[in-house]
Amino acid sequence: MKKYASAVWQGGLKDGKGHISTESGALKDNAYGFNTRFEGTPGTNPEELIGAAHAGCFSMAFSMLLGQNGLTPERIETKADVTLDKVGDGFEITTIDLTMKAKIPGATQEQFTTIANQAKEGCPVSKVLKGAKINLNATLEG
Structure with missing residues (x-):
């Protein structure tokens, strides 16, 4: 599978x-x-697009792992806060904070936490962003 996005830029950094x-x-x-x-x-901006991709990928990976453990989520809501910091002469995405709330009938807190961490480590977008610190704050709703 191969997908694409494209960008066209005209002008200087600040006036372009x-x-x-x-x-x-x-x-x-x-x-x-x-x-x-x-x-x-x-x-829009590149950081929010990365955040959207990461939130979407994480949610899908989490859903897949839940299914592999016999659980079906009613709802997964994920937000990705992407931090762009000045580092040296340039900028770097240093941190991504994933905040997820999910309603999963029948899930225990232990299952939820284990599977959420597996999704954080295993989703393809997390893997490509491994240069950034990725934090997860996950809440299982009752």
């Missing part, structure tokens, strides 16, 4: 503008720029 698109069409010429990345202007 870009557009991001995905193969599926989920993003089509979505604007991004210095202002959306560093100044809080509405629009």
Whole structure:
């Protein structure tokens, strides 16, 4: 399986503008720029897109592992906070905080914690982001 996304950038770093698109069409010429990345202007940025990918991948991996353990989630809600820090002369994604809440009928706290940690380590996006510290705060809802 191979998927793609593309970006077009025009201009300098601070005055330039870009557009991001995905193969599926989920993003089509979505604007991004210095202002959306560093100044809080509405629009997208690479870090939130990485966060969305990580939250989605983790949730799917968690669901798969639950199924392998005879459990079916009613709901999994995951948020990924991606931290971009200045390091030396440039920037690095240093930390990703995954916050997950899930309702899983029949799951014990021990099963939940074990499987959540397996998903954190095993999802393909976690693997590609292994240079960042990935934290998990997981809550099993009753």
